[in-house]
Amino acid sequence: MKKTIKDIDVKGKKVIVRCDFNVPQKDGAITDDNRIKAALPTITYLVEKGAKVILMSHLGRPKGEPKMEFTLEPVADRLRQLLGKEVKFKSCPEVICDTIKEMADSLQDGDVMLLENVRFRKEETENGAEFAKELASLGEVFVQEAFGTAHRAHASTAGIADYLPAVSGFLIEKEVKFLGGAVENPERPFVAIMGGAKVGDKIPVIESLLKKVDTLIIGGGMSYTFFKAMGLEIGTSILDEENIGLAKELLKKAETAGVKLLLPVDVVCAKEFANETETVIVDRENIPADMMGLDIGPKTIDLYKNALVEAKTIVWNGPVGVFEMPSFAKGTKAIAEILAESDAVTVIGGGDSAAAAEQFGLADKMTHISTGGGASLEFLEGKVLPGIAIIEEK
Numbered sequence: 001m002k003k004t005i006k007d008i009d010v011k012g013k014k015v016i017v018r019c020d021f022n023v024p025q026k027d028g029a030i031t032d033d034n035r036i037k038a039a040l041p042t043i044t045y046l047v048e049k050g051a052k053v054i055l056m057s058h059l060g061r062p063k064g065e066p067k068m069e070f071t072l073e074p075v076a077d078r079l080r081q082l083l084g085k086e087v088k089f090k091s092c093p094e095v096i097c098d099t100i101k102e103m104a105d106s107l108q109d110g111d112v113m114l115l116e117n118v119r120f121r122k123e124e125t126e127n128g129a130e131f132a133k134e135l136a137s138l139g140e141v142f143v144q145e146a147f148g149t150a151h152r153a154h155a156s157t158a159g160i161a162d163y164l165p166a167v168s169g170f171l172i173e174k175e176v177k178f179l180g181g182a183v184e185n186p187e188r189p190f191v192a193i194m195g196g197a198k199v200g201d202k203i204p205v206i207e208s209l210l211k212k213v214d215t216l217i218i219g220g221g222m223s224y225t226f227f228k229a230m231g232l233e234i235g236t237s238i239l240d241e242e243n244i245g246l247a248k249e250l251l252k253k254a255e256t257a258g259v260k261l262l263l264p265v266d267v268v269c270a271k272e273f274a275n276e277t278e279t280v281i282v283d284r285e286n287i288p289a290d291m292m293g294l295d296i297g298p299k300t301i302d303l304y305k306n307a308l309v310e311a312k313t314i315v316w317n318g319p320v321g322v323f324e325m326p327s328f329a330k331g332t333k334a335i336a337e338i339l340a341e342s343d344a345v346t347v348i349g350g351g352d353s354a355a356a357a358e359q360f361g362l363a364d365k366m367t368h369i370s371t372g373g374g375a376s377l378e379f380l381e382g383k384v385l386p387g388i389a390i391i392e393e394k
Contacts, residue, residue, distance in 0.1 A: 002176060002391040003167040005042065005143055010051035012109055016139030017042065017169065018156050018387075020148040020371060021057035021075045030074055033082070034358075035148070038371050040082060042145050042169035043112065047085075052107035054138055055079075055087075056115040056156055057146065064122025066093035076114045088113035095121050096134045104138045118156045125154055132159030145169030148372040150387030151379075161390035168391050171371065176388065178347050178368035179379045186313035187345065188214055193304075193335065195220030195318030196352065199243040201377075202318070203250070208381045209315075210253050215260040215307045219296055219320025219331065223264050226251065227284060235269065236292040262307060266297030268321070268328060275325040295321030296331035308338050317349030317377060323356045332356050340365035349376040 005015075019039040024031045039055075046053045060070040068091075076089035088111065092100050095116050103113055115138075118124045123131035132155040136142070142164040144150070149157050150172070160166075168176070182190070192213045194202050199222045209216060218226060224237035229247040240247075254261035265284055269291040270277045281297045282288070296304075308314060316339060323332035333356075339346045340362040348354050348366050351373030357363040370376040378385060 001394045002173070002388070003394050004173050005045060005167055005169055007394060008141060008165070008167055010046055010049050010141065013051055013141055014054060014104060014107065014139040015046055015051040015141045015143055016054045016056065016135065016160070016164070017046070017143040018146045018160070019055055019057045020146040021072060022059050022148065023075065025074060028074060030078055033078055035371060036075060036078055036082065038171050039145055039169070042143065042171060043083065045170070046143075047083075047110050047112060050109040052104075052109060053112040054104055054107070054115065055112065056118055056135065058119040058124070058149065058156070059117050060119075062117060062119050064119065064125070066116075066120040070117050070119070072114055072117050079112070079114065083112065085112065090116075092116050093120060096138070101138070118154075123155055125152070127153050127155050127159045129159060129162070131155045133163055136160050136163035139164060142166045143169050144387055144391055145171050146387065147172055147175045147370065147375050149375070150372065150385040151375040151383070153386035157387040158390050166390050166392055172388070172391070174368060175370060175372070175376075175379075178345070179349075179370060179376055182313055182315050182345065182347050183212060183380055183382060186212070188313070189311050190313045191215045191217065191307055191311040191315075193217040193219065193314070193316040193318070193320070194222070195316075195320045195332075197221030197238055197240075199225045199240045199247055203243065203246055205317070205377050205381045206250055207253065210250070210257050210259050213259055215262065215311075216254060217262045217304055217307060219264060219300075219304075219335075220318050223267075224293055226263055227287075232284060233287050233289060234293065235287045235289050237287065238292070260307070262303060264296045264300040265303055266299040267293035268295035268297055268330070270294050270327070273322075275327045277327070279327060294325075295328040301331060301334045304335065305338050308342065311342065311344045313345045313347075314339055314342065315347045315349060315380065316353050317351065317380070319352050319356050323352075323359065333360050336360045336362045349373070349380060351376075
């Protein structure tokens with residue numbers, strides 16, 4: 001068990017918190033503040049317990065240079081609104097300068113400040129020891145709350161823990177509980193749904209899950225690589241050509257492991273990758289040579305539903321169709337609705353499946369939605385994440 005902020009006395013201490021405020025923006029305005037809201041329980045707890053709170057995060061990819069289009073100033077503004085209190089912020093190209101040190105030193109119990117984008121320094125992604133030491137010099141305790149970057153060994157996510165005691169915030173605690181629980185000790189039947197476009201991106205996770213799940217459901221663009229491995233015509237559908245052989249191996253591994261591997265039995269095909277285009281629903285053996293598969297069909301929805309209604313633990317990563325287009329959103333929406341109505345522990349592995357649950361207004365019906373796409377995949381794969389490994393054990 002990892003230590004959390006509840007396991008330490010934070011009153012009067014300078015607590016430096018690594019958050020994931022990498023939020024989408026348009027014309028300098030934040031378009032989705034879910035990642036900021038996800039950190040609020042931890043920030044509020046620290047404020048109420050009388051800590052001096054120093055927040056830090058990255059935003060975008062400034063590539064080690066102070067590019068002001070990636071400043072965290074809009075995040076500071078949004079935090080002020082959400083917290084209903086002052087959040088001290090001063091843009092400093094070096095992230096830490098004399099002004100920032102003075103600001104940190106003058107914090108009173110319950111005050112909050114935010115550092116500038118840590119990726120303004122190239123040492124951040126290099127996990128430079130000097131930068132990690134500089135960050136650590138501002139605080140007395142480190143709180144890891146950025147699950148979205150926990151799979152990266154960066155100065156602000158891992159290196160800093162060489163110089164400060166490290167504990168988790170409530171968000172990380174929840175991620176470890178639900179993602180870790182699903183992998184290590186799931187209530188059965190355990191069903192995983194793997195979607196998305198490329199098989200290559202998900203092979204290690206699929207191989208890992210085949211040792212743990214009772215049923216593995218494959219959907220989305222990667223289905224067509226499996227169809228190709230089965231010798232089927234896939235028309236102009238997306239194909240991960242270099243991984244056809246691996247898809248064939250995975251089918252064999254599932255059989256050997258006694259895992260039920262479900263692939264679409266019918267698909268929604270279209271002439272073009274566009275919402276307004278001619279569509280037809282066909283069995284997987286009958287995909288026309290001049291069409292592409294863009295969603296699962298009604299028979300497949302029924303097939304998947306039968307597997308999911310029995311489940312006690314469900315992990316979902318990746319949509320089963322091009323849900324961004326209404327014409328091809330039916331399959332992904334059906335999956336989201338089945339999970340929303342389920343009594344199972346439902347864990348959404350971040351990324352596009354989280355976006356889909358939000359789009360269909362069903363996010364609050366899920367047990368847990370991970371805030372990290374890549375991190376959640378690596379966690380499900382059973383990898384040790386650097387940003388989690390540095391948290392002290394109880």
